[in-house]
Amino acid sequence: MALTTRLMLRQGQSLVMTPQLLQAIKLLQLSNIELATFVEAELERNPLLERAEEEGGRETEAAEPDWSEQAGEGAPDGPSEAWNVEAFSADHSALARDLGAETGNAFDADRTQATVERAELPDGLGLSAQAWTGTPGGDSETANVEAYVAADLTLAEHLAAQLSVAVDDAVARMIGRSLIDHIDESGYLTADVTEIADRLGVASERVEAVLKVVQAFDPVGVGARHLAECLEIQLREKDRFDPAMAALIGHLDLLAKRDYAALRRLCGVDDEDLADMVKEVRRLNPKPGNAFGAAPIQPVVPDIYVRPGSDRSWHVELNSDVLPRLLVNQSYYAKISVKKTADEDKSFISNCLQTANWLTKSLEQRARTILKVATEIVRHQDAFLAQGVAHLRPLTLKTVADAIGMHESTVSRVTSNKYMATPRGLFELKYFFTVSIAASEGGEAHSAEAVRFQIKQMIDQESPNAILSDDAIVLKLKAVNIDIARRTVAKYRESLRIPSSVERRREKQVMTRG
CATH class of the missing domain: 1.10.10.60 (Homeodomain-like)
Structure with a gap:
């Protein structure tokens, strides 16, 4: 039988993930910090997008939904399910239901007008508005406060400064700089002394001597090659490294296993002395370099607030401070579109308008979806909020998804990197889902x-x-x-x-x- 090629026409249905839908999916699972970064990039990229804030000394009014809900009165009546964001999954029918294809004016419903209030300067500080928002002498440029803030001192810089004072010989300084380059963020030497000596063409004894100098630097314990040496350096600094303590440091594995009977025999001490020695070791710093150049701790900002109501219900609302407020500049688009411009320019401005409209609607649907999921979680976990963690109930993503009419993968994305502030503390939404x-x-x-x-x-x-x-x-x-x-x-x-x-x-x- 001969093989032939033929041209055939087939008709079928398939789910196409447009760039707009992919963007909506991405927005749904972003944290509030990641979302703020994304919105800032879009503001710079799209000339039709504006932040809903005051301009020219007047207040700009922006439509802002009421992001609150009583957990005891049912889920919020959001917009049409055509805007429910869903990720790509094997269940195409559920995906199509959540994503939808219509782009009507469903988001124009239930909007309330809210005025963005002008921020007031703190009272009693004795500073003028000029001192807070501009440079002296009425300069219109805003002062760059970050230019006056000292940069964090790294561990390598701290050690290099001490090396320049402690060592005069040029060769020893070169060896010291090489050693410092191989000290990690925790303060440990990650390279072998012999390897450093071979690379620099010097004797290993010379490198060992310089390493002893570096190990005398601040912070105490830096430059150690392993944990036992790090603890030994700190104990010697305190003049507490006696033979009994040396035996204890030499058997840290037994200390980790809490085999105190074996440690008593090896150290030759009684129970009271061993307890004192263990307390002394626990007060040491196993990672002396962590105090330098550490990344700043980013505080967690809640996405949802849960407060008790007067009728023993729970009031659930979104944190408006982390919700981006964007406006589409329709007047600017109208002004540009009537002018005689090139086809490429018209195409660009039309794409910008389409992207801006989709982004504002996606942000609003993201907020509504988070509110629906949070309200349903509060409904299931009301006993935990009232009585504590001992009364936390089993909860699955499917239970919440079925209750609010969405796919469970949508709920999974909503609960990622989102936090809820409750009278019991601050919790990630995924905390409430347990087997x-x-x-x-x-x-x-x-x-x-x-x-x-x-x-x-x-x-x-x-x-x-x-x-x-x-x-x-x-x-x-x-x-x-x-x-x-x-x-x-x-x-x-x-x-x-x-x-x-x-x-x-x-x-x-x-x-x-x-």
Whole structure:
């Protein structure tokens, strides 16, 4: 049978992910910090996008929805489901339902006019508005405060400054600079002394001598090649490195296992002296370089606030401070479009208008979707908000997705990198989703997080003479109608970084004697 080529026409349906839909999916899973960065880039790229804020000394009015909802009164009635954002998944029907294809004026509903208030300067500071917003003498350019802030001092710079004072010889300085270049952020030397000596063409003894000089620098313990040497340097600085302490530092593996009986024999000390030595070691810094050039800690800003209502319900609202407020400059578009311009310019401005309209609608739908998911979470976890983590209920993404009429992958993206501020503290939305653990005598299942909390409470309350084994914890949990296996208790205990019963017994006995 001969093979032939033929031209055939087939008709079918397929799901096409347009750039706009991909952008909407991306927006849904971004954190508020990542979203702010993305919006800033779009503001610079698109001339039709403007921030909804005051201009020229007057207030600009921007339409702003009321991002609040009573958890006890049902989910918010958002816009048409045609704008529900969904990621690409195997379930094409669910994806098409959540993404939709219509681009009508569904977002024009339920809008309320809100005025962006002009920020007032703090009272009692004795500073004029000019001092806060501009340069002296009425200069219109805003002062760059960052230019006057000192940059963070890195560990390498700190060590290099000490090297220039401590060493006069040019060769020793070259060796010292090479050693400093191989010290990591934690303060440890990552290269072998022999390798450095071969590369520089000097004797290993010369490199060792310079390394001793570097190890005398601040912070104490820097330049060590391993943890034991780091601790030894710090103990020598405190004049506490005696033979007993040397034996303890030489057997850190036994200290990690809390094998205090073996340590007592090796160090030749009694229980009281060993307890003092262990406390001394724990006060040392295992990573002396972390204090220099560390990345600034970015505070977590909540996306949702949950407050108790007057009728024992929970009031859920979005944090308006992290919601970007954007406007589409229609007047500028109209002014440009009537002018006789090249086809490329008209195409560019039309694309900018389409992108701006889609972005503003996507941002609004993102906010509404987050609010719907958060409201449903609060509805399920009202006992946790009222009584604490012991009353956290089992919850899955599918449960929330079915309740609000979305696909569970949409809920998964909404709960990523989003935080909720509650009377119980600040929690990531994913914290409220836990697997269920069956009750031993029937009844409502228990949340894994609640069981983990009870295990921690039991261990915290145990006495040195009655240490609970994993089997004992299983029996105590079954007494309160929680059916759990011993291996699950061990897994939860290890996730809490709680040592075994043998190690806890050794540690508490030594601490009690000390």
